[in-house]
Amino acid sequence: MKTFRICTFALVFLFSFACKEKTTSENAVTTSNHETSGNIKTEELKTEINGVTHRSFAAYNPDLKGVLPVVFVLPEWWGLNDYAKRRVKQLAELGYFAVGVDYYGDSKVVDNPEEANKLSSHFYEVPIDARRMFDAAKHQVILSEKADYSKMAIIGYCFGGAQALNMGRISDDFRGVVSFHGNLETGIRAKNKKVQYLVLNGEADSFVPAKEIEAFKKEMDSAGTKYKFVNYPGALHSFTNPDATEMGKKFNLQIGYNKDADEKSWEEMKKFLAEIFK
Template identity: 60%
Template sequence: MKFLKLSIIAFFSLFAISCKENKSTNPNKTETAVSKNIKTEDVVYNIRGINYKSFAAFTTDSDQPKPVVMVIPEWWGLNDYAKSRAKQLAELGYFAMAVDFYGEGKVVDNPEEAGQLAQPFYQIPINAKMIFDAAKARVVTYPNADHSKIAVIGYCFGGAQALNMARQESDLKGAVSFHGNLMTGVKPKNNKVKILVCNGANDTFVSPEEIAAFKKEMDSAKINYTFIDYPNSLHSFTNPASTEVGKKFNMKIAYNKEADEKSWNDMKKFLADIFK
């Protein structure tokens, strides 16, 4: 627990600057052309008196139920970047849902506010499960979503929460973390969920100690996991705005196109395998 607290403090003190959104090189716009048969819609539901507005994307060319991939956004909230990833997953043939974690579709553009919104999910991990389960409950209402095949992916904050869900959820087929923190303070309750961790080999925000603790936990729980270090990759290597932000704030972060593409391809192979 002491290690977890120190990790949280380090995460928020350093990551606050590193993940700051850069509007001049807006990473929220997808660079992949969305097929005309992709349908998107807001999915509104209520949790404890607050409306949550998640985002679904799926193809309309077939009524055949599709495997489900839940997307947990960065700590900015459910912005266009997270939605673009959902659209990309829909193009691959999945039913994708990007999850609103904050309620009312809230999106923030400063690290102080983002930190305040994200921190409770690190401090009380089961809170994330409640939000995730509510979104997942809406997925099962879609006849074209195969709710017997569900995986979760996430970026940064979302990557950590994807691993949080893998530790708590019994019905997930798999979880993928892109440059997220690894330790969530929750002991694995299910060793049937396969895990893929996409980590920057030069990421200074995920320490060797955290990596070692994660691997030890996974090995002890006999969880099937794959940990990939992408060479010459710093933190936020999938975010196109990272390089400019890193220069502006003198932070060790940068976009790495090769690592971004390789990690996405590794995710595609992982999803194809777990959904066989």
């Protein structure tokens, strides 16, 4: 979800500073709990960061031979809820080592826009912390024998879509980034040409106006970055989440589920991941 804008200079300065300083993940202590359902194994990857336990959620098929490409899932501003975890499991069923990132810590999930806005806004206002949370999740992946650290991608939804785009803009550790109904302008501009982008947007999304789309395309073109932008007719913000319509009515938000756009965007993502991981 869109929260507010902070100036480009401040964001770029903070991210530059973050790249120079020691990341939180270097001091993190990681443990994991395991659970197996069918042929999908799930793990809770716990990392202590500044006294807060962040509980990322990993899933993979242990029966698959060798190491697996890694796909991080960055959730909507509601937190790492059941919807986000379902996406993680779906990716595991496709043969990936999938990791849902717990940005808020202690698996905190919220159910109202006010608290969601307050928590997610912190990562726009202090982008160093967004980088730290993500670096901690990457550190956890290094510890897994099933994860192929040389093949990584990120997908994100709404708030997570914006964060996914930012990670791709500042780091070339990833083969590709997929944003589902995420904001496109955050003040961070692409710094490399190695990362490929797939942006899956709702044409009727009032949170992503036409001028923002135009600015994003101009940014990508100027950077010489390879990207694909798909607009789904009639689709509102949060079009992939089956709970979005009810939440929109409850809180008077212009969001809603769109089954056609959901299914088509997932297929686009599948093709994109298969291509970048060749």
